Amino acid sequence: MTQQAISTYSPANEAAALADFLAAYPGYQTTAHLDDLREREYGRLDAQNHVYLDYTGGGLYAESQLRDHMALLQANVFGNPHSHNPTSLAMTELVERTRTAVLRYFNADPNDYCVIFTPNASGALKLVGESYPFCSDSRYILAADDHNSVNGIREFARAHGATVHYAPLTSPDLRIDQVALEQLLNEADPSHSNLFAFPAQSNYSGVKHPLELVAHARAKGWDVLLDCAAFAPTNRLDLTAVQPDFAAFSFYKIFGYPTGLGALIARRDALKRLRRPWFAGGTVKIVSVSAFGHYLAEDEAGFEDGTINYLGIPAIEMGLRHIESVGIESITERVRCLTGWLLEQLGNLHHSNGRSLAQIHGPNNLDMRGGTITISFFDRDSTPISGQLVENLAARENISLRTGCFCNPGAGETSFCLPQSTMQAMFAAAKGMHFHELVDAVYQRHGIDVSAVRVSVGLVTNFADVYRLLQFVAGFLDKTAVSLAGTQQTAVLYTRDTP
Numbered sequence: 001m002t003q004q005a006i007s008t009y010s011p012a013n014e015a016a017a018l019a020d021f022l023a024a025y026p027g028y029q030t031t032a033h034l035d036d037l038r039e040r041e042y043g044r045l046d047a048q049n050h051v052y053l054d055y056t057g058g059g060l061y062a063e064s065q066l067r068d069h070m071a072l073l074q075a076n077v078f079g080n081p082h083s084h085n086p087t088s089l090a091m092t093e094l095v096e097r098t099r100t101a102v103l104r105y106f107n108a109d110p111n112d113y114c115v116i117f118t119p120n121a122s123g124a125l126k127l128v129g130e131s132y133p134f135c136s137d138s139r140y141i142l143a144a145d146d147h148n149s150v151n152g153i154r155e156f157a158r159a160h161g162a163t164v165h166y167a168p169l170t171s172p173d174l175r176i177d178q179v180a181l182e183q184l185l186n187e188a189d190p191s192h193s194n195l196f197a198f199p200a201q202s203n204y205s206g207v208k209h210p211l212e213l214v215a216h217a218r219a220k221g222w223d224v225l226l227d228c229a230a231f232a233p234t235n236r237l238d239l240t241a242v243q244p245d246f247a248a249f250s251f252y253k254i255f256g257y258p259t260g261l262g263a264l265i266a267r268r269d270a271l272k273r274l275r276r277p278w279f280a281g282g283t284v285k286i287v288s289v290s291a292f293g294h295y296l297a298e299d300e301a302g303f304e305d306g307t308i309n310y311l312g313i314p315a316i317e318m319g320l321r322h323i324e325s326v327g328i329e330s331i332t333e334r335v336r337c338l339t340g341w342l343l344e345q346l347g348n349l350h351h352s353n354g355r356s357l358a359q360i361h362g363p364n365n366l367d368m369r370g371g372t373i374t375i376s377f378f379d380r381d382s383t384p385i386s387g388q389l390v391e392n393l394a395a396r397e398n399i400s401l402r403t404g405c406f407c408n409p410g411a412g413e414t415s416f417c418l419p420q421s422t423m424q425a426m427f428a429a430a431k432g433m434h435f436h437e438l439v440d441a442v443y444q445r446h447g448i449d450v451s452a453v454r455v456s457v458g459l460v461t462n463f464a465d466v467y468r469l470l471q472f473v474a475g476f477l478d479k480t481a482v483s484l485a486g487t488q489q490t491a492v493l494y495t496r497d498t499p
């Protein structure tokens with residue numbers, strides 16, 4: 001596509017742009033069955049004219065997943081599992097079948113791994129954090145690119161006197177600094193319990209961190225917690241090949257429905273080293289009040305507090321079957337093509353004075369990255385166009401994208417080169433601070449808008465979706481942030497940061 005046409009995204013130019021795209025990314029055509037799938041199973045997107053670009057926030061479900069799940073519930077009588085009455089036994093069988101299906105999907109040997117159902121990935125991460133045998137000689141290393149639900153484990157580590165270190169990111173690519181990580185891994189005393197946690201894929205930059213780090217750290221005696229929440233929806237994860245001690249997931253991110261279910265897939269030997277800080281109904285063999293004693297249940301049962309979401313769990317197998325029928329490799333390929341094109345096109349957008357419209361946070365090519373793209377936009381005078389304004393304007397076009405720091409403060413702090421002293425000053429405020437206040441304070445001090453814009457492509461994203469996004473952002477060309485804001489209130493939108 002010519003430079004001239006790039007700045008004139010319009011419905012009239014879409015066919016020519018598609019032809020250019022297909023010539024540059026022929027692999028896209030091998031995923032044509034996803035277009036049929038979109039029409040059949042996700043018709044609501046086009047019927048309601050939605051451009052959904054928040055797959056890292058949440059996946060979308062196929063209509064058949066809902067039908068199959070409702071049909072199962074309508075045709076059966078299910079009781080609370082783990083009893084011996086017929087309705088309970090029927091449910092237990094389905095829950096256990098789902099565990100087997102999850103292990104099979106991730107190619108995890110049931111002799112080595114077990115599945116613990118949790119409310120979400122955060123629930124899985126917390127189970128590890130609260131139960132890990134941290135002591136004053138332990139280390140907890142995490143990537144600066146971790147989600148807050150992994151960052152939060154540092155509080156458990158610190159409460160037990162463990163030393164916490166972040167492996168920094170390189171700038172501007174936002175990849176884990178391998179030299180610094182190596183040093184941190186080597187500093188630990190392997191005779192104590194040491195935990196290393198990192199995301200298989202960043203929910204901020206889309207960077208795919210090397211999965212080889214798992215074996216590397218384990219060979220040095222570390223336990224490894226792999227956060228797979230942002231990776232699993234668009235990539236095959238083979239646990240037999242990767243062998244983490246713990247892997248955390250949210251199922252709604254993979255196939256949209258049901259929400260409220262995630263899993264911790266844990267190596268059975270690593271699970272035995274965890275110490276649960278409490279017990280609950282379902283996690284014990286027996287408890288005595290007078291003797292003040294309890295025996296914890298073994299394996300997954302010891303980690304599933306109270307009644308699990310038993311009616312929802314069979315929908316996981318349906319969701320996995322859905323992804324298997326589509327083929328995760330097709331999803332990876334489609335995401336790769338659309339991401340590559342989007343990155344190129346965003347990079348080509350310049351105001352007529354030559355200044356760039358968009359700055360990508362993280363890799364601006366397809367090397368070891370997924371379909372999550374975080375962007376800052378600048379007007380013709382290079383003044384930031386606030387994330388909040390972009391989100392408001394996008395909403396008018398029925399485009400769903402996300403703004404903020406996406407619960408991943410470390411990636412943002414690195415990408416925006418925020419000095420530690422600035423961040424420390426923010427945490428000296430006695431009354432605390434919301435994200436929008438931090439955005440304002442950093443803007444006042446450094447003239448940087450740290451509320452970036454994130455778009456993420458997934459299962460049924462098509463060319464038309466990314467074209468509409470480009471058409472939308474090309475509308476910023478040659479404008480000022482003030483003129484774009486127009487009568488828009490720049491009042492606070494953020495009440496909390498979101499995933």
Ligand SMILES: Cc1ncc(COP(=O)(O)O)c(C=O)c1O
Nearest residue numbers: 120121122147203229230250499
């Ligand atoms: C990389 C990563 N880890 C953890 C989470 C937390 O997932 P959940 O909110 O489903 O617990 C998210 C959510 O976006 C994520 O992207």
